[in-house]
Amino acid sequence: MKVIDWSLYVITDRKIQKKSNKEVVEEAADAGASVIQLREKNLATRPWVEEAQKVREVTRRRGIPLIINDRIDIALAVDADGVHLGEEDMPLVLARKIAPSLIIGYSVSTVEEALKAEKEGADYLGAGTVFPTSTKKDAGEPIGLERLKEIKKAVNIPVVAIGGINLSNLEEVLATGVDGVAVVSAIVGAESVREATRSFRQKIELFRRKL
Amino acid sequence: MKVIDWSLYVITDRKIQKKSNKEVVEEAADAGASVIQLREKNLATRPWVEEAQKVREVTRRRGIPLIINDRIDIALAVDADGVHLGEEDMPLVLARKIAPSLIIGYSVSTVEEALKAEKEGADYLGAGTVFPTSTKKDAGEPIGLERLKEIKKAVNIPVVAIGGINLSNLEEVLATGVDGVAVVSAIVGAESVREATRSFRQKIELFRRKL
Numbered sequence: 001m002k003v004i005d006w007s008l009y010v011i012t013d014r015k016i017q018k019k020s021n022k023e024v025v026e027e028a029a030d031a032g033a034s035v036i037q038l039r040e041k042n043l044a045t046r047p048w049v050e051e052a053q054k055v056r057e058v059t060r061r062r063g064i065p066l067i068i069n070d071r072i073d074i075a076l077a078v079d080a081d082g083v084h085l086g087e088e089d090m091p092l093v094l095a096r097k098i099a100p101s102l103i104i105g106y107s108v109s110t111v112e113e114a115l116k117a118e119k120e121g122a123d124y125l126g127a128g129t130v131f132p133t134s135t136k137k138d139a140g141e142p143i144g145l146e147r148l149k150e151i152k153k154a155v156n157i158p159v160v161a162i163g164g165i166n167l168s169n170l171e172e173v174l175a176t177g178v179d180g181v182a183v184v185s186a187i188v189g190a191e192s193v194r195e196a197t198r199s200f201r202q203k204i205e206l207f208r209r210k211l
Numbered sequence: 212m213k214v215i216d217w218s219l220y221v222i223t224d225r226k227i228q229k230k231s232n233k234e235v236v237e238e239a240a241d242a243g244a245s246v247i248q249l250r251e252k253n254l255a256t257r258p259w260v261e262e263a264q265k266v267r268e269v270t271r272r273r274g275i276p277l278i279i280n281d282r283i284d285i286a287l288a289v290d291a292d293g294v295h296l297g298e299e300d301m302p303l304v305l306a307r308k309i310a311p312s313l314i315i316g317y318s319v320s321t322v323e324e325a326l327k328a329e330k331e332g333a334d335y336l337g338a339g340t341v342f343p344t345s346t347k348k349d350a351g352e353p354i355g356l357e358r359l360k361e362i363k364k365a366v367n368i369p370v371v372a373i374g375g376i377n378l379s380n381l382e383e384v385l386a387t388g389v390d391g392v393a394v395v396s397a398i399v400g401a402e403s404v405r406e407a408t409r410s411f412r413q414k415i416e417l418f419r420r421k422l
Binding site for chain 2: 042044046047048070071072073076077082087088090094095096098104144
């Protein structure tokens with residue numbers, strides 16, 4: 001697997017976006033997002049593929065990895081870099097078997113789940129929800145910063161923190177040692193996706209320089 | 212591709228079934244179904260995989276091909292024999308590319324669509340809806356027996372007739388020269404799936420002997 005900069009992982013959400021996936025991804029990519037995840041719900045396969053194709057063009061032109069939520073068939077069809085899976089999605093072991101070349105991420109909220117996912121072949125983890133969030137109804141109870149730190153310490157694969165992360169709490173999240181932050185509403189729901197992404201990127205760079 | 216007996220292609224539908232997919236498939240397979248298609252709607256990937264795994268065991272034990280509706284990822288995950296696609300599903304060309312080893316079926320209702328699907332790599336066609344049907348709301352206008360015959364004549368790949376086929380019209384459908392009939396409600400919605408399947412099988416055998 002090629003080396004990936006996980007620092008600013010932006011996830012689309014058309015329910016809260018003011019623009020199309022393609023436009024949002026363009027702005028985020030231009031302003032410093034290092035990974036894009038395309039997430040769609042209740043979409044038939046054909047329109048899902050079409051959304052993914054549009055975004056794939058944008059991310060390829062900018063050399064940014066594209067991760068598809070849940071659907072391995074869509075990821076393979078548009079030649080995306082990876083898929084992100086959770087407990088309602090394809091079991092990790094099967095995903096690993098049918099898509100050996102994809103980057104596979106898995107959502108975890110405990111150290112136990114993190115160790116299991118690493119053992120089953122996950123390439124990176126999405127750990128959360130760190131703080132309360134309105135974006136994902138099934139996100140569960142917030143795990144907090146201490147648990148996040150434990151998860152990061154427990155595994156050798158990259159850990160991306162997710163859930164309720166904004167410019168105010170970004171620094172304390174980064175201080176846990178995670179490899180990056182995944183952001184939905186604070187970026188794709190912002191008035192200006194470009195400005196929001198740029199602010200996150202600046203804070204991340206500032207934090208790195210302090211290390 | 213191995214040679215497949217397309218004569219009696221049974222499609223599940225939990226909305227009208229009185230039993231689970233596994234039980235329905237067991238009964239149909241024992242009583243003479245030659246192909247099974249598992250069709251699910253609005254199911255998350257994880258439970259979809261679980262349904263498919265249960266049915267896969269049954270069909271494998273009986274040596275009957277299993278086709279998965281729409282989802283190539285599920286078909287690959289459970290090592291099914293194929294997928295069936297329509298206009299809301301994965302485009303045929305992409306499906307062929309990402310799943311070279313799967314049998315791929317495609318739904319058509321005109322000669323033009325049939326020729327296009329054959330050219331794009333479909334292994335068989337589902338042609339219909341032949342008669343009016345209540346099972347599939349988006350099935351469109353009935354194509355009738357004449358159109359069915361034209362489609363069968365136009366292509367070199369197997370053609371399975373679908374839509375509103377029952378014991379009363381079965382013989383006239385078979386007389387068009389199609390390779391098989393796909394049945395939903397008249398079998399999986401019947402009081403006894405076993406009896407219904409057996410009746411279809413007997414009529415098909417009788418028709419074949421007359422040829």
